[in-house]
Every structure is written in C-alpha cells, then in structure tokens.
Amino acid sequence: MQTLEHDDYLALRAGAQVLERDRHGDKVLQLTDGSYLKLFRRKRLLSSTAWYPYAQRFADNAQVLAERNIPCPYVIGLYRIPGARRDAVHYHPLAGRTLRELIRADADIMGTAGMREQLGRFVAGLHEAGIYFRSLHLGNIVLTPEGELGLIDIADLRAGRRPLPPHRRRRNLQHLLRDEADRAWLHAGGDPAFDAAYQRRALERAQQ
Ligand SMILES: Nc1ncnc2c1ncn2[C@@H]1O[C@H](COP(=O)(O)OP(=O)(O)O)[C@@H](O)[C@H]1O
Ligand SMILES: [Mg+2]
Numbered sequence: 001m002q003t004l005e006h007d008d009y010l011a012l013r014a015g016a017q018v019l020e021r022d023r024h025g026d027k028v029l030q031l032t033d034g035s036y037l038k039l040f041r042r043k044r045l046l047s048s049t050a051w052y053p054y055a056q057r058f059a060d061n062a063q064v065l066a067e068r069n070i071p072c073p074y075v076i077g078l079y080r081i082p083g084a085r086r087d088a089v090h091y092h093p094l095a096g097r098t099l100r101e102l103i104r105a106d107a108d109i110m111g112t113a114g115m116r117e118q119l120g121r122f123v124a125g126l127h128e129a130g131i132y133f134r135s136l137h138l139g140n141i142v143l144t145p146e147g148e149l150g151l152i153d154i155a156d157l158r159a160g161r162r163p164l165p166p167h168r169r170r171r172n173l174q175h176l177l178r179d180e181a182d183r184a185w186l187h188a189g190g191d192p193a194f195d196a197a198y199q200r201r202a203l204e205r206a207q208q
Contacts, residue, residue, distance in 0.1 A: 062074070130163055131159050
C-alpha cells in the first residue's frame, strides 16, 4: 500500500466524476482516464479493518478470482490517504454493465430465460469454487461484452479451497433475493430457469 499525500490525492482525483456517495462522503470515483477509485473509511484502531483494510481485501480477492477465471476488476494501485482518513483501491472497471443496469434499461437479453440460466450456472460455479460473495446481488454482477458474467465490489468475499456446504449455499442464495426488483427478475412469471440451472450445475460437479 502506497501512502498518498493529500495534494497527490487531489491531483489524482481532479476532474473525476463521483459515481457513488453516501452520508460520509464520496465512495466511488471515475477518474478522467476512465479508471475507478474506490474509497474506504479507515475505521477504529481495534476493528478488523485496521489490520486487514478493505482496500487490501479488494485487491487480494481480485487476485483469487482471476486465478479461478472469474472476471473481475483489474487492480492497478492501493493507497493509504491519511489526509482524507481513507484507503483506496484503484482499478480498471470490468468491461460491461451490471445486470441491474441492464434490467432497468429493459435490455432485450434480460428478457430471456437464457440469462437466468446463465446466472444460475455462474452462481453454482462460484459456490463450487468455494467462493462466498457476501455482496451477491444483481448490482454487483456484470455481463461482459464477451457474454461472460463477472463480479465487481469484491471487498467482502471469502474464498475457500472446497466447495461451499449446503447451508452456506442457501444463505448466499438468499442474498440474491433481498432486493425486490432483483427477485422479481430472477423468478419472473414463475420462471424456474435460475433454480434449475443452479441445481443442475451443482449436481454435475458433485458427480465428477
Ligand atoms: N463494469 C463495471 N465495473 C465496475 N463498476 C461498475 C461497472 N458497471 C457499473 N459500475 C458501477 O460502479 C459503481 C460502483 O460500484 P460498486 O463497486 O458495486 O460500489 P458500491 O456498490 O459500493 O457503490 C456503481 O455505480 C456500479 O453500478
Ligand atoms: Mg455494489
């Protein structure tokens, strides 16, 4: 992690577009070169984020996902910014758009059972690969121009060596159903494609 003086931080973010902010301030910036800077507040000294900062977790997780061939952002820098009491991870966004954006834009591809099927296979693949992604929802899954699915917002993820046990799978799948619009799309008109594809893939892997 590289320490950024406040002036260097201001220079880096000059002209940036703020993509996300909350009551504490800016959260995600798009810099003028198209790269992203995601900011994390430094927490109390005694919390786990002090010894394993979120920006570092993001970078480590990007490496794990890349090793397992799961598309995700490409990290180019990690900064500590004492002047702003923030850490930051600097990355190239994963090419594509989030499934949530595509649903809102009423994209044709989201109207098909094929997309639900692809998502079911994808999530089953994560679970088989031992990945428990706490922020699993359609706003954090991107459809790439190559037609593959990938993950963004990856600070909060656990990657084990073994496939997830059933209770963790169920709990993780529930994360996908929290958002009402996500849920409506997943099970549109009683479409079983997502669940069926998830189960089929999980079963195939278990038999191998
Ligand atoms: N392909 C992409 N790669 C990275 N971020 C993207 C991409 N497409 C859209 N975004 C947007 O980037 C912003 C930051 O996303 P994210 O990392 O999920 O942060 P958060 O959910 O904490 O605001 C969101 O507005 C998200 O929709
Ligand atoms: Mg997100």
